[in-house]
Amino acid sequence: MRILLVEDEQRLAHNITEALREAGFAVDHAADGVAGSHLAEQGVFDVIVLDLMLPGKSGQRVLQDLRRMRLHTPVLILSAQEGKESVVELLNGGADDYLAKPFDLGELIARVKALIRRGKGVSTPVLHVSDVELDTVHQTVFRRGQPIDLSPMEYRILEYLAHRPRAVVSKQELLEHLYDFDWEHHSNVIEAHVSNLRRKLNIPSTEPLIETLRHRGYRLREGTSA
Amino acid sequence: MNKSASITRRLIVSVLLLEILAAIALIAAVTVDERHVQYQALDANLRGTSNALLGAVQDAEDEGDNLLLDLRGLSVPSGAMYRVTDERGRTLGSAGDVPPLTLNDGEVQEHRIAGRSFRFFVLSGERITDPGKAGGVHHRVTIVYGLPDGGVWLEVLEAVRFFAIATALLLGVTTLVLIWTVRKLLLPIRLLAAEAESISVMNWRFSPPESARRFDELRPLVSAIEQTVARLQHSFQQQERFTSDAAHELKTDLAIVKSSLQLLSMKKRSAEEYERGLSISLQDFTRLEETVQKMLTLARLQQPIEPSVHACHLNQMLEDAIEHSNSFAMVRQISMRALHMDVVSVPLDGRDASLLCSNILLNALQHSPDRASVDINLQCTGDLARLTVRDHGEGIHQADLESLFEPFFRVDSSRSRKSGGTGLGLSICQAICKRVGGSIQIANDPSGGAVVTIVLPAIPVAARAELSASLKP
Numbered sequence: 271m272r273i274l275l276v277e278d279e280q281r282l283a284h285n286i287t288e289a290l291r292e293a294g295f296a297v298d299h300a301a302d303g304v305a306g307s308h309l310a311e312q313g314v315f316d317v318i319v320l321d322l323m324l325p326g327k328s329g330q331r332v333l334q335d336l337r338r339m340r341l342h343t344p345v346l347i348l349s350a351q352e353g354k355e356s357v358v359e360l361l362n363g364g365a366d367d368y369l370a371k372p373f374d375l376g377e378l379i380a381r382v383k384a385l386i387r388r389g390k391g392v393s394t395p396v397l398h399v400s401d402v403e404l405d406t407v408h409q410t411v412f413r414r415g416q417p418i419d420l421s422p423m424e425y426r427i428l429e430y431l432a433h434r435p436r437a438v439v440s441k442q443e444l445l446e447h448l449y450d451f452d453w454e455h456h457s458n459v460i461e462a463h464v465s466n467l468r469r470k471l472n473i474p475s476t477e478p479l480i481e482t483l484r485h486r487g488y489r490l491r492e493g494t495s496a
Numbered sequence: 497m498n499k500s501a502s503i504t505r506r507l508i509v510s511v512l513l514l515e516i517l518a519a520i521a522l523i524a525a526v527t528v529d530e531r532h533v534q535y536q537a538l539d540a541n542l543r544g545t546s547n548a549l550l551g552a553v554q555d556a557e558d559e560g561d562n563l564l565l566d567l568r569g570l571s572v573p574s575g576a577m578y579r580v581t582d583e584r585g586r587t588l589g590s591a592g593d594v595p596p597l598t599l600n601d602g603e604v605q606e607h608r609i610a611g612r613s614f615r616f617f618v619l620s621g622e623r624i625t626d627p628g629k630a631g632g633v634h635h636r637v638t639i640v641y642g643l644p645d646g647g648v649w650l651e652v653l654e655a656v657r658f659f660a661i662a663t664a665l666l667l668g669v670t671t672l673v674l675i676w677t678v679r680k681l682l683l684p685i686r687l688l689a690a691e692a693e694s695i696s697v698m699n700w701r702f703s704p705p706e707s708a709r710r711f712d713e714l715r716p717l718v719s720a721i722e723q724t725v726a727r728l729q730h731s732f733q734q735q736e737r738f739t740s741d742a743a744h745e746l747k748t749d750l751a752i753v754k755s756s757l758q759l760l761s762m763k764k765r766s767a768e769e770y771e772r773g774l775s776i777s778l779q780d781f782t783r784l785e786e787t788v789q790k791m792l793t794l795a796r797l798q799q800p801i802e803p804s805v806h807a808c809h810l811n812q813m814l815e816d817a818i819e820h821s822n823s824f825a826m827v828r829q830i831s832m833r834a835l836h837m838d839v840v841s842v843p844l845d846g847r848d849a850s851l852l853c854s855n856i857l858l859n860a861l862q863h864s865p866d867r868a869s870v871d872i873n874l875q876c877t878g879d880l881a882r883l884t885v886r887d888h889g890e891g892i893h894q895a896d897l898e899s900l901f902e903p904f905f906r907v908d909s910s911r912s913r914k915s916g917g918t919g920l921g922l923s924i925c926q927a928i929c930k931r932v933g934g935s936i937q938i939a940n941d942p943s944g945g946a947v948v949t950i951v952l953p954a955i956p957v958a959a960r961a962e963l964s965a966s967l968k969p
Contacts, residue, residue, distance in 0.1 A: 279748055279751075279752065281752045281756070281780060282748065282751055282752045282755060285752065285755035285756050285758075285759045286755060288759050289755070289758070289759050289762060292759075292762055292763065293762075323744070350743070350744045350747035350748050350751065351740070351744055370747075371747045371748060371750070371751040372747055372750040372751035372753075372754045372755075373751060373754075373755075374754075374758065375754075375755050375758040375759060375762070376758065376762075
C-alpha cells in the first residue's frame with residue numbers, strides 16, 4: 271500500500287515517514303501544497319495524509335482540487351489548528367478522517383490502515399480469501415490454519431491482491447502501490463516476489479492460489495477446492 | 497452613603513419645587529393685590545354711605561336751627577355702625593355703639609368692637625339750612641360711619657382659594673407632562689445603554705441608536721463607546737490570534753518530540769539506533785524549549801515598566817553583539833561594517849538591549865547572501881538614538897512588510913522552520929522598543945536589501961551622570 275504524506279514540518283514528516291515505512295507502507299513525502307497536489311492527482315496512492323497549514327497551497331485547497339478531479343483516495347487530515355477550521359467542515363469538504371497534533375503515531379498508523387480497508391470495501395482487519403486468512407494488524411498469514419512466513423514485500427503483494435480478489439492486477443499497478451519514489455524498482459522485482467509468494471503459499475495437490483495471466487498481470491483465485 | 501441617584505427624579509423634583517415656589521409667590525401677590533382692591537372697594541362704600549348720610553341731614557323745621565336725620569329712602573347695611581353729630585355735639589342719629597374716635601375729615605381707621613374688626617370713616621360736611629334768610633344757617637355735621645371688614649377677608653380668601661385650586665391643577669398636569677417628557681428625552685440613554693450592554697466577546701457589533709446620535713450631549717458618549725469597543729476588539733483579536741498561533745506552534749513542536757520518541761519505541765532497536773534517536777529527540781525538545789522561552793520573553797516584554805529604571809550604553813551592547821555574531825558571519829564570509837558608532841545611553845535593561853542588537857544582527861546575517869556586507873550605523877541626534885542595520889539580500893516582499901512584526905510570522909513558513917526560527921525574534925525586538933517609547937521599522941533600500949531602523953529615546957548626558965551617581969553604592 272502506498273501513502274502520500276503532505277507535511278511542511280521537516281522533522282515531523284521524517285518521523286511519520288519512518289513510522290509508516292516500518293509499518294509496511296510505501297511512503298512518498300511532499301513538503302508543500304503545490305508538490306502535494308501534483309503527487310496526489312496522479313491517483314496512485316491508497317491514502318493521503320494531509321497537513322492543513324502548508325506553504326504554497328493550503329491543505330483545504332489540495333483536498334478541494336483532489337475531489338474536484340473526482341479522485342476518491344481516502345484523505346486523513348493532520349492539524350494543529352484549533353477552531354479555525356472545524357472538523358465538521360473538513361469532513362464535509364471530502365476528508366475521511368482527522369487527527370489533531372500532537373497525535374499518537376500508533377493511532378495514525380491504525381487510522382491509515384482502517385482508511386485503506388474502507389477504501390477497498392473491507393470492514394474487518396482480517397481478510398479471508400479462499401482458505402487463506404490474512405491479519406492486516408499483525409501482518410500474519412495462515413493457510414488452512416498453518417502459519418506461513420512471508421517477507422515484508424511478499425506480504426504486501428498478498429495483502430494488495432487480497433484487497434481485490436478476482437480482479438486482475440497488473441505488474442504496473444503493483445509497482446505503483448507498493449513502492450515509493452525512493453525505491454529502485456523494475457517489474458522483474460515483482461515477478462521474483464510473486465514467484466516466491468506462490469511457492470510459500472503452495473500446498474501439494476491444489477491449484478495455485480495466484481494465477482498469472484500473460485501480459486495482463488496476477489489474480490487471486492477465490493474458492494479453490496481441495 | 498451609597499444611595500442611588502436618579503437624574504429623572506432629580507430633574508422632576510427640581511422643576512416641581514420651582515413651580516411650587518412660583519405658585520406660592522404668585523398666591524402671595526394675588527392676596528396682597530386682592531386685599532388692596534377689596535379695601536379700596538370698602539372705603540368707597542364707606543365714603544358713599546357717609547355722603548348719603550350727610551345728605552339725609554335735614555332742617556328740623558323747629559324754632560331753633562336744629563337738624564334731624566331723615567333716613568327715609570336710605571338703606572344702611574345691617575352690620576353697619578354710624579353716628580351723626582352736629583357742631584354743637586348733639587347726636588342726630590346713630591346705630592350701634594360707635595367708639596369715640598379722634599379722626600379728621602376723610603380719614604379711615606380700624607377698630608375692634610366686641611371681637612369684630614370694624615373700619616370707620618369720618619366725614620365732616622357743611623349743611624346749610626334756611627337758605628332763604630341771609631345766606632342761610634351753616635351747620636357743621638360730622639359723620640362717623642363704620643362697617644365690619646370681615647367681609648373683605650372673606651372675599652380675599654375666596655379669590656385666593658380659586659387661584660390656589662387652579663395652580664394645584666396646573667401643577668398636577670405639568671408634573672405628568674414633565675415625567676413623560678423627561679422619560680422620553682432620556683430614552684436614547686437607555687437605548688444606548690442596552691446596546692452597549694449587548695457587546696461581548698462573541699458579539700463586537702455596536703450600532704448606537706439613531707436617537708443617541710441626534711443629541712449633542714450624547715454624541716461624544718457614542719463616539720467614545722465606539723472607539724473603546726474598536727480598541728478592545730482589536731487587542732482582543734490580536735490576543736486571540738497570538739494564543740491560537742502559539743498553540744499551533746507548541747502543538748507542532750510537541751508532535752515532533754512525541755513522534756520522535758514513539759518512532760524509537762515502535763520496535764526493538766540496536767544501541768546505536770537508540771543513541772541516535774535520543775540525540776535527535778533531545779534536539780527536538782530543545783527547539784520546543786526555545787519556543788517556550790521566547791514566548792515567555794515576549795510576554796515579559798509586553799508588561800509595562802517603570803520609566804527610566806534601567807540604562808545602558810547601546811554602543812557597548814551593539815559592539816558585543818557584533819563580536820558574538822562574528823563567527824557566524826565569518827562562516828559565510830559576510831563582513832559586518834560599523835560605519836558610525838556614537839556613544840549613547842538608552843533607558844533599556846542591558847539584557848534587553850543585547851537581545852535587541854543580536855536579534856537584528858542575526859536577522860540581517862540570515863538574509864544576507866554569502867560574501868556580502870551588513871552595514872551598521874548608530875547615531876545620536878538630540879534626544880534620540882538611531883540604529884540602522886542594512887543587509888544586501890533580496891529585501892522583503894511588499895505583501896510581507898506589514899506582517900513582519902506579528903508573532904510567529906515567517907516570510908516563508910517552510911523555509912524559516914528549517915532554519916530554526918520561531919518567528920518571534922522581530923516581535924520581541926518590537927516589544928523591547930515599544931516598552932520605552934521607541935520604534936522599529938523595516939523597509940527595502942532603493943538600491944536593494946532591507947534596512948532595519950530602530951529609534952530609541954536617548955538619555956541626556958546630564959541625566960546620565962546623575963543616574964550613574966545614584967547607581968553607585
